[in-house]
Structure formats: C-alpha cells, structure tokens
Amino acid sequence: xxxxxxxxxxxxxxxxxxxxxxxxxxxxxxxxxxxxxxxxxxxxxxxxxxxxxxxxxxxxxxxxxxxxxxxxxxxxxxxxxxxxxxxxxxxxxxxxxxxxxxxxxxxxxxxxxxxxxxxxxxxxxxxxxxxxxxxxxxxxxxxxxxxxxxxxxxxxxxxxxxxxxxxxxxxxxxxxxxxxxxxxxxxxxxxxxxxxxxxxxxxxxxxxxxxxxxxxxxxxxxxxxxxxxxxxxxxxxxxxxxxxxxxxxxxxxxxxxxxxxxxxxxxxxxxxxxxxxxxxxxxxxxxxxxxxxxxxxxxxxxxxxxxxxxxxxxxxxxxxxxxxxxxxxxxxxxxxxxxxxxxxxxxxxxxxxxxxxxxxxxxxxxxxxxxxxxxxxxxxxxxxxxxxxxxxxxxxxxxxxxxxxxxxxx
Amino acid sequence: xxxxxxxxxxxxxxxxxxxxxxxxxxxxxxxxxxxxxxxxxxxxxxxxxxxxxxxxxxxxxxxxxxxxxxxxxxxxxxxxxxxxxxxxxxxxxxxxxxxxxxxxxxxxxxxxxxxxxxxxxxxxxxxxxxxxxxxxxxxxxxxxxxxxxxxxxxxxxxxxxxxxxxxxxxxxxxxxxxxxxxxxxxxxxxxxxxxxxxxxxxxxxxxxxxxxxxxxxxxxxxxxxxxxxxxxxxxxxxxxxxxxxxxxxxxxxxxxxxxx
Numbered sequence: 001x002x003x004x005x006x007x008x009x010x011x012x013x014x015x016x017x018x019x020x021x022x023x024x025x026x027x028x029x030x031x032x033x034x035x036x037x038x039x040x041x042x043x044x045x046x047x048x049x050x051x052x053x054x055x056x057x058x059x060x061x062x063x064x065x066x067x068x069x070x071x072x073x074x075x076x077x078x079x080x081x082x083x084x085x086x087x088x089x090x091x092x093x094x095x096x097x098x099x100x101x102x103x104x105x106x107x108x109x110x111x112x113x114x115x116x117x118x119x120x121x122x123x124x125x126x127x128x129x130x131x132x133x134x135x136x137x138x139x140x141x142x143x144x145x146x147x148x149x150x151x152x153x154x155x156x157x158x159x160x161x162x163x164x165x166x167x168x169x170x171x172x173x174x175x176x177x178x179x180x181x182x183x184x185x186x187x188x189x190x191x192x193x194x195x196x197x198x199x200x201x202x203x204x205x206x207x208x209x210x211x212x213x214x215x216x217x218x219x220x221x222x223x224x225x226x227x228x229x230x231x232x233x234x235x236x237x238x239x240x241x242x243x244x245x246x247x248x249x250x251x252x253x254x255x256x257x258x259x260x261x262x263x264x265x266x267x268x269x270x271x272x273x274x275x276x277x278x279x280x281x282x283x284x285x286x287x288x289x290x291x292x293x294x295x296x297x298x299x300x301x302x303x304x305x306x307x308x309x310x311x312x313x314x315x316x317x318x319x320x321x322x323x324x325x326x327x328x329x330x331x332x333x334x335x336x337x338x339x340x341x342x343x344x345x346x347x348x349x350x351x352x353x354x355x356x357x358x359x360x361x362x363x364x365x366x367x368x369x370x371x372x373x374x375x376x377x378x379x380x381x382x383x384x385x386x387x388x389x390x391x392x393x394x395x396x397x398x399x400x401x402x403x404x405x406x407x408x409x410x
Numbered sequence: 411x412x413x414x415x416x417x418x419x420x421x422x423x424x425x426x427x428x429x430x431x432x433x434x435x436x437x438x439x440x441x442x443x444x445x446x447x448x449x450x451x452x453x454x455x456x457x458x459x460x461x462x463x464x465x466x467x468x469x470x471x472x473x474x475x476x477x478x479x480x481x482x483x484x485x486x487x488x489x490x491x492x493x494x495x496x497x498x499x500x501x502x503x504x505x506x507x508x509x510x511x512x513x514x515x516x517x518x519x520x521x522x523x524x525x526x527x528x529x530x531x532x533x534x535x536x537x538x539x540x541x542x543x544x545x546x547x548x549x550x551x552x553x554x555x556x557x558x559x560x561x562x563x564x565x566x567x568x569x570x571x572x573x574x575x576x577x578x579x580x581x582x583x584x585x586x587x588x589x590x591x592x593x594x595x596x597x598x599x600x601x602x603x604x605x606x607x608x609x610x611x612x613x614x615x616x617x618x619x620x621x622x623x624x625x626x627x628x629x630x631x632x633x634x635x636x637x638x639x640x641x642x643x644x645x646x647x648x649x650x651x652x653x654x655x656x657x658x659x660x661x662x663x664x665x666x667x668x669x670x
Contacts, residue, residue, distance in 0.1 A: 081600075082600070259539075275630060277517035277520065278565070279515065279517065279520060279565035279566040280515060280516065280517050280565075282565040283515035283562045283563065283564075283565050283566065284515070284562075286561050286562050286565075287515075287537075287539065287562045290561055290562070295561050298561055298564040298565055299565060299569070300564065300565060300566075300567045300568060300569045300570070301565050301566075301569055302520060302523075302524050302566060302567060302568045302569055302572060302627075303517075303520040303521055303524060303627055303628055304569075304628055304629065304630065305517075305628055305630045306630055307630065339629050339630075401630065
C-alpha cells in the first residue's frame, strides 16, 4: 500500500512548487525587462546635463560641478548594468534617484544669473533631466499590490509635481511669473507627461503580455491536473483495489494503462519544447510499439534536435506510419532518419503487404491527412510502390527544417 | 559474477538487485550514489558495473549552487556527480569492470551517453523500463565485451562519423571555461568574462568557433546568428553535462584565465 501512497504523493501537484500564476509572475517578468533600461535612463540624464553646460550661462565652478554630476550619472549607469538600477533593486534606491530630480529646478535657479531661470519659452533650464526616470517610474510596477487601485493616481501625481515644480521655483526665485515662464513650464509638462504616458503604455503592454503567459500556463496546469487526476490517480486506485481484492489481472491491466498514459504524456511533452530531441521522439515511439512489432533498424541521432513544428510533424508522421505498419500486419519495421539541404527525411519500411494503389489519396485515411499536413508545411509523404508481397515497402517523409509559417529561427 | 548496481531509487534498485541475485546467481551490491560506488570500486573488484546516469537528489541540490554562482567558476566546485563519475573512476582501476548504462531516454542525458560511448567505450545500454531478464542480458553482453543496446536507447548513441565531443565541445581550454560559465546561467559576455577570468574580447572571439563546432554536433543550430544566445541556451539545457565532475576532470579549464 505504501507504494501506491508514495506514488500518488510524488505525483501530486503540491510535491514540487509550480510557477505562481499571479501578480508575482507579472512583476518578475517586468523586473527582468527593466534590467538594463535603467542604465540607459542615467545616460540620457547625463546627456541632458552636458547639454545644459553647453547652452546655459554657468560660472566655471558651476560648470565643473555639473560636469562632475554628469560623469557621476555615467558611472551610476555603468554600475547599474552590472548590479541593476534603483527600481530593479527596490528599497530606498528609487527615492535616492528622485531626490536630485526634485532638487534640480532649485539648483538650476541658484546657478543661473538672477531672473534667468525659466526665461526661455522653450523650456526651463535642464528640463530634460527628469524625463527618463519618470518614464521608468511609470513603466515599473513599484507600487505594492494593496495600492494598485490608486497606483495610476500616485504615479500621475508624481509626474505632475515634477512637471509643475519649475513654475513654483520661478515664482519664489523671480518673485513673479511671466508668460514665458508659463509657456516654458507647459513645454516641460508636455515632455514629462508624454514620457509618463509612454512608460505607462509600455508597462501595460508588458503586464498584458505577462498576464497572457500566465493564462496559458494556467490552462496547462489545468490540463496537467486533469491528467494526474483522471489518468494517474484513477489508475493507481484501480491497481490498489485489484491488489486488495486479490485480482492480479486487474492490477496488471491498471498498471499497463498507467504506463500507456505516462508514455502518451511524455510524447506530448517531448514535442512541446522549442527544440525537439529527435532521439527522444524515436525512442518514445519505439517504446510504444516494440511489444507488437520487431524494430529491425533504428537510426542513431545522438543529440540532434529539430525546431518544434518540425518535431511535432516528425512525431506525428512516425506515429501514423508505425500504426499503419502494425494495422497491416507487419512483423518487422525499419526506421531511418537523416537531415540534408534544409529537409528532414524519415523513412519507415515494413514487411507488411504492399500499400494499395493510391493509399494516400483516400480523404478519410490517416495517410491522406498526414500528407496534407506535411504538404502544408512544405514537406511531403511518398509511398514507395512495391510489386512483391515479400519485398519491403517504405513510406518516405520529408519535412522542412523550418516549416512554412514558422517565425522562429536560430 | 560480481555486479555493482549504481542507482538512487533504493526501492526499485533493491528489487532489481534481489532478482538479479536470485534469478541469475550474480553477487550483486547496490550503491545509491556515485561516491558510494567509487568507494566500493576502490575496495573490491567487480566484473560489471550497472550505472544510472543522473541522480535526482544530487542534481537538484547542485542546481541551487549553479543558480547562485555569478562571479567565478570556482563557486561551481565541486561539480555535479553523475554516472560518468563512476565510469571515469572505474576506467582508472587496474582491472576495470565492464559497464552497462541503465538510463531513461531523456534528452538531458544525451551528451552523457555520447561521451560514455566515445570516451569510456561503453557498449551495453538498457532502459529504465527494461525487464530483469533484459538487464541480465545487458550485463552478460558487457562482461563478454559484446554490444547490447536497448531499442528505446539506441537513437541516443552517436551517429556514424560524429566527431568526438572532446574536440567539438572541449577542443580549446578556453571553450571549457566558457561552456561552464554559460551552463551556470551567464547570458552576457561581461558575466562570462568575470566568471572565467578571460577578457571580453577573448570571449567574443571564442563565440564563432564554438558555435561552428556545435553546429556539427546539432545541424539544427545556425552558427552565424545570435551566437551568445545559441550557446547559452544550449549550455543551460545541458547543464548537467557541462557542470559534471567527470567531464571537468576529463576536460579541465584554466583556473586563472588570461591572468595566467
């Protein structure tokens, strides 16, 4: 009995932690996306500072200070590549990044000659400095889940504060607000608002993409759960009942069905990978049929892989052709496989009676459906004509290594 | 005949050992880990050793070490133990036992099987679903230095004309370190350089020949595009091979890189 219990326990979903399908997954995905983007933001800030040094009237000491400040941003950008940026690291680091963003209008107002801050209607001095951190802050989900309903407001308020702060500084420093001050601040607000909207939009796209991935995974978990419940647990219980009732035939039958269910699942999973192991596909099909037919030739393909669509077609073709051999009474089969000139070649030969004429032309037959699927992918199925009952007959399959309509490469 | 079975599933392996002893009059011992097996091989002589390739508990605990390593290859030591460690140890003995590989046909063991075939001349293979009689046939074949390959495993053996893995993957000592850094999870030249102690230029120069060689092993691979991505995803998929203790002993890398 312990055997059945330990098997059921080992197969239960709780024995190994699955990937969580919630906001954590979304955040993890976006966190991995933000990685090096933050370093680019620091570089953009450094360029903004260099631009101000070039354009604005600053004293020698102020210029020296600003050059140092710009270089500091480049250094931080380089460090960020290796260790991750403020939002990637979390904790107090984002605050440390935003402190200079809020201080910059005050600093620039102090640096430029009295009355000069905000004098241009284009935008205030160093108005490009806050745009890249604002974009990152809008993109990155740094606000906890408990504040999610108001996160848009929080982010919007920060962006608004950054956009309008220069106007307040102008009022305090210059004692008045001119129309140029308003137009310049408006220009900065449009710039900051635009970057905030862009960051928010990209963030939403990423979150939606991550959520779609989570949904696909959830469906796969549901299917796995159904498989474990309907195929495995039921099989185990059947075997257990047979054991308790002293019915060895029932135990053997249940175990056979379990074995078949596991093999079918392995076959399904073997062609679900981005790249499919040819040896695994061939090995699994041989395991399925070797009790009923003798496999005389097996190709050695070691570590060769094919792209997923090719692998799926290869597995289907091999399964269909072996089934066809068995159905037509073959005692032995020979399998061959090779790759050349962008094509995968599979050959399944057997000693069953020859194919009837136009065997692949019957629309209700599996060979017809297989040939149609292969042709749609740019491949083909050719049934070798055989005149003698004793002669081996072969079915030859070709599949492009990059089937039609497949975008993956590499 | 004295037989050593190396397999981590104690209940299943114990039953197989019992049946081999009862049904075929073998003197059978069971070792649950490659370390245990190596100790036994050093103490007494065996005619045949039946070896599982991967050991789940060992691989799972090593995987945590692998995922944490980011600064140097030395963080990855000691490397993961697999059945190759037993084959390697057995090959150094004065009277090496014949070997049978007893494995499931999973693609993450494919490189192990090719290496066992090429380097340790293993010619007897049986699958995990083999019956006791089938395992006994594999043992007899190995003892008589004959070939015996389970039909479910045969596709994993090296194709005719395949170049030795020692040339294709480990032909250059720099490649060995790079493969290990990639298998540890590095996806950037900078991290690979840090882990291997080679400069980034050296890493970049190695990418093209490594990818070209890899394409001879797996023709699906395009060696001209996104070489770093191709190599790192290959290394990560086969990390149990690239970070294997026996593979490391057979193909050591320089521990000092360009600073040597």
